[in-house]
Each structure stands twice: as C-alpha cells, then as structure tokens.
Amino acid sequence: MPEAVVEIKGLTKDFKTLRAVDDVSFCIYPGEILGLLGPNGAGKTTIIHMILGLTTPTSGEIRMFGCDLKKTRQACVQNANFSSTYVSMPNSLTVKECLKVFARLYKVKNRNKRITEVLNIFEIEDIQNHMVRTLSSGQQTRLNLAKSLINSPKILLLDEPTASLDPDIADKTRTMLRSITRERNISILYTSHNMKEMEEISDRLIFLHHGKIIAQGKPKEVIKNYRGKNLEEVFLKVAREGHP
Numbered sequence: 001m002p003e004a005v006v007e008i009k010g011l012t013k014d015f016k017t018l019r020a021v022d023d024v025s026f027c028i029y030p031g032e033i034l035g036l037l038g039p040n041g042a043g044k045t046t047i048i049h050m051i052l053g054l055t056t057p058t059s060g061e062i063r064m065f066g067c068d069l070k071k072t073r074q075a076c077v078q079n080a081n082f083s084s085t086y087v088s089m090p091n092s093l094t095v096k097e098c099l100k101v102f103a104r105l106y107k108v109k110n111r112n113k114r115i116t117e118v119l120n121i122f123e124i125e126d127i128q129n130h131m132v133r134t135l136s137s138g139q140q141t142r143l144n145l146a147k148s149l150i151n152s153p154k155i156l157l158l159d160e161p162t163a164s165l166d167p168d169i170a171d172k173t174r175t176m177l178r179s180i181t182r183e184r185n186i187s188i189l190y191t192s193h194n195m196k197e198m199e200e201i202s203d204r205l206i207f208l209h210h211g212k213i214i215a216q217g218k219p220k221e222v223i224k225n226y227r228g229k230n231l232e233e234v235f236l237k238v239a240r241e242g243h244p
C-alpha cells in the first residue's frame with residue numbers, strides 16, 4: 001500500500017449537542033478518487049471542511065502528506081484545493097480576474113499560462129472577461145472547478161462539483177477528473193448525490209450515515225455486500241431504513 005496522502009483517525013465533530021461526525025477513520029491514497037456519500041446532513045461537508053482546516057475537529061487526527069494538519073496547515077493547504085457548487089466567487093470580478101487572485105494567493109508560477117490552461121480545461125475561455133455576477137450557475141461551477149486546479153494540487157476536495165452542470169459538461173468534467181488522477185497522480189475526495197456518477201467515478205466509496213461510516217469498499221463490492229442492484233438502491237435502503 002503506498003503512503004496515504006490524507007490519513008484520518010477517530011475524527012469527531014460536535015456542534016453543541018449534535019455529533020455531526022462520529023469517530024471516522026479513513027485514508028486517501030495517491031491517484032485515487034474516493035467517493036464520500038450519504039444522506040443530507042450525514043457529515044460529508046463537515047469532513048471536507050475539517051480536512052481544509054476551515055472547521056476545527058472536536059477530537060481525532062488529520063495527517064496530510066505525512067504531517068499533522070494542525071501543525072503544518074499552511075504548507076498542506078498550498079498543495080490542496082477545493083470546489084463546491086455552493087461556494088460562490090467574488091461577484092464584482094471577471095472570470096479571469098478571479099483566477100488571477102487565486103493564482104496569486106497560491107503563489108502559482110507562470111500564472112498567465114496556468115490561467116489559460118484551466119480556462120481551456122473547462123471550456124470557459126469565451127467568458128473570461130464576463131463578470132461573475134452575470135454567469136449562469138453551470139458557468140460559475142466551471143469557474144469554481146477551474147480555480148480548484150489553479151495551483152496544480154496534489155489533493156482535490158470536491159463537494160458536489162457537478163450539481164449544476166449540464167449532462168455534457170458533467171460527463172466531460174468526470175472524464176477530465178479521471179485523466180488528471182491518472183496522469184498527475186492527484187487524489188480526489190468527491191461527494192455527489194448522483195449515485196450513477198458516484199458508481200462511475202469512485203475507485204472506492206465511503207458511506208456515511210449520521211456521521212458514522214457504515215459501509216466502504218469498491219462500488220461493486222458495496223453493491224454486492226448490501227444486496228443492491230445498483231448504488232441508488234443501496235442508498236435508498238440506508239436512507240430509509242437506517243442500515244444497508
């Protein structure tokens with residue numbers, strides 16, 4: 001087994017009386033896409049926020065690139081990035097200006113070249129001078145994804161990245177994400193409520209329910225172990241009956 005890019009042990013997060021994440025342990029390995037799935041409120045976004053250092057865990061340990069995230073957050077997040085359909089970019093900037101700001105923040109070398117590359121990957125060169133506030137939700141999502149690659153991260157945390165994409169761009173996005181994991185050995189933690197997408201894109205899955213891991217494995221194994229025809233069926237059993 002190669003050394004994990006992210007190693008999580010006993011991670012727990014309480015919001016007052018609510019235990020949102022409950023003693024969760026897992027690893028993300030180089031070049032893999034790990035799908036994190038579970039019903040609304042299961043704790044997926046909270047886990048992503050803790051890995052990004054945006055939310056402080058109540059207890060447990062997060063190691064990134066072999067280092068304790070608490071002690072080396074700045075160095076770790078320089079090599080990580082994030083995209084969520086639900087996080088918007090500054091409204092008063094153009095698409096290109098946004099990417100410039102993030103390229104500076106991440107101290108990207110050859111900024112203009114990298115900006116052209118990420119605009120290209122998500123086919124948004126034609127709207128690079130448009131103001132963010134005028135973008136459609138799918139265009140905003142593509143800008144968000146372009147931003148998430150600006151620093152050529154080693155770990156990408158994608159929280160429902162395809163939620164507002166049309167089927168064509170969603171498919172291209174999945175193909176692109178697959179190829180960057182293969183070619184550049186990038187690891188991805190991925191959430192989506194589209195079970196077909198999760199089945200297709202994930203090398204491994206972690207199923208969360210009420211903050212706890214209740215199932216994990218390769219998509220085919222999870223489906224087989226829980227006697228579903230597909231992941232959607234397993235998901236519905238879990239969401240409705242509380243167990244697979």
Ligand SMILES: Nc1ncnc2c1ncn2[C@@H]1O[C@H](COP(=O)(O)OP(=O)(O)OP(=O)(O)O)[C@@H](O)[C@H]1O
Binds near residue numbers: 040042043
């Ligand atoms: N800042 C916060 N303060 C209080 N409670 C919170 C906070 N953030 C999240 N929660 C609660 O923690 C639980 C887990 O939320 P989280 O956003 O991680 O779920 P999720 O799995 O991402 O759900 P969804 O599929 O709806 O995005 C929810 O019950 C939510 O209300």
Ligand SMILES: [Mg+2]
Binds near residue numbers: 044045046159
């Ligand atoms: Mg969420």
